Amino acid sequence: xxxxxxxxxxxxxxxxxxxxxxxxxxxxxxxxxxxxxxxxxxxxxxxxxxxxxxxxxxxxxxxxxxxxxxxxxxxxxxxxxxxxxxxxxxxxxxxxxxxxxxxxxxxxxxxxxxxxxxxxxxxxxxxxxxxxxxxxxxxxxxxxxxxxxxxxxxxxxxxxxxxxxxxxxxxxxxxxxxxxxxxxxxxxxxxxxxxxxxxxxxxxxxxxxxxxxxxxxxxxxxxxxx
Numbered sequence: 001x002x003x004x005x006x007x008x009x010x011x012x013x014x015x016x017x018x019x020x021x022x023x024x025x026x027x028x029x030x031x032x033x034x035x036x037x038x039x040x041x042x043x044x045x046x047x048x049x050x051x052x053x054x055x056x057x058x059x060x061x062x063x064x065x066x067x068x069x070x071x072x073x074x075x076x077x078x079x080x081x082x083x084x085x086x087x088x089x090x091x092x093x094x095x096x097x098x099x100x101x102x103x104x105x106x107x108x109x110x111x112x113x114x115x116x117x118x119x120x121x122x123x124x125x126x127x128x129x130x131x132x133x134x135x136x137x138x139x140x141x142x143x144x145x146x147x148x149x150x151x152x153x154x155x156x157x158x159x160x161x162x163x164x165x166x167x168x169x170x171x172x173x174x175x176x177x178x179x180x181x182x183x184x185x186x187x188x189x190x191x192x193x194x195x196x197x198x199x200x201x202x203x204x205x206x207x208x209x210x211x212x213x214x215x216x217x218x219x220x221x222x223x224x225x226x
Contacts, residue, residue: 004031005124006052008045010067011059011086012037016109020057023113030120038064046077053078055120059109060087060098068101075102082123086116093145096138105129152216158200164218166193171210171219 007030011017017035024030033051036042039062046053056074058067067085074081082104087094095106104123107116119129130138159167162183169179179190194206203209213219 004029005120006031006033006054007120008032008034008036008042008049008053008056008058010036010039010042010056010062010070012063013059016059020113020116024117024120027117030117038062039067039070040064042070043073046073053081054124056081056083057116057120058083058085060085060089060094060106068098068103071102084116084119084123084129086111092141096141096145099130099135099138100142152212155201156216156218159197159218163193163197163200166190167197167209167213168219170194170206171213171221 007024009017009021009024009032011020014037017037021032021035025032031051033053034042034045034049036045042056042058053074056070058070060067068083071083074083083102085098085103085106086109087098087106088109090108098106105119107119122129165183166179169182174182176187176190176194180187183190194209197209198204198206201209201212203212210219214221
C-alpha cells in the first residue's frame, strides 16, 4: 500500500474540525497528523510533529490571525506541503488575498466533505485546484484593492485635525449647532468644514463621508458607551 497523505487540520471551531477529522480518518489513504485551534498551536505542532504534513487544511479566520499567516511556517518545516484554505465567507477579496499569500486552493466551509477530500488528494499529487486565469484574476483584484487603499490613505492624510473632530461629531449624531458648540466655532464654520471634508474624501453627502470614516476607522460609533 502506498504511503498515506499526511493532513494537518487548523480550525478553532471544534464542532467543524472534529467531524471533518473523523470523516478523513475513515479514508484509507489519509492520515490526520495533527489538529490545532489557532496559529500558535499550529506552529508549535509543526515544529514538534513526528510525521510529515503533505496538506494543511486551514480555516481562514483564526483567533490569533489569518490562516494564510501559516504558509511560511508550513513551507519552512515541510517544503513540499501545500495549504488548502477553508473560509466561511464568499468574499472575493478575501479569497484573492489567500491565493496571493500562497494557498494552493480556497474552498467554502460549506463544501461537501467529498469535495474537500478530492481537493486534498489532488493537491497531494501536485495537481492544481486553481487555473492560471483564476490566479491572475486574484492577483489583479488584490492589486486593485491596494491601489484603492493607497488612494484612501492619501485622502485621509488631507483631513485636518479639526475636520476629524467634525467627522466624529457627525458620527455621534450632533447637529451643526451642536458641533459648533462643542468646537467653539460658528455654524457657518462647521458647514465650511463639512464641505471641505466632502471634497477631500470625494463623496457627495454627509452619509457617504460617515460610511468612509467608519470603514477606515476614523470615527467611533458607540459614543454612549465611552
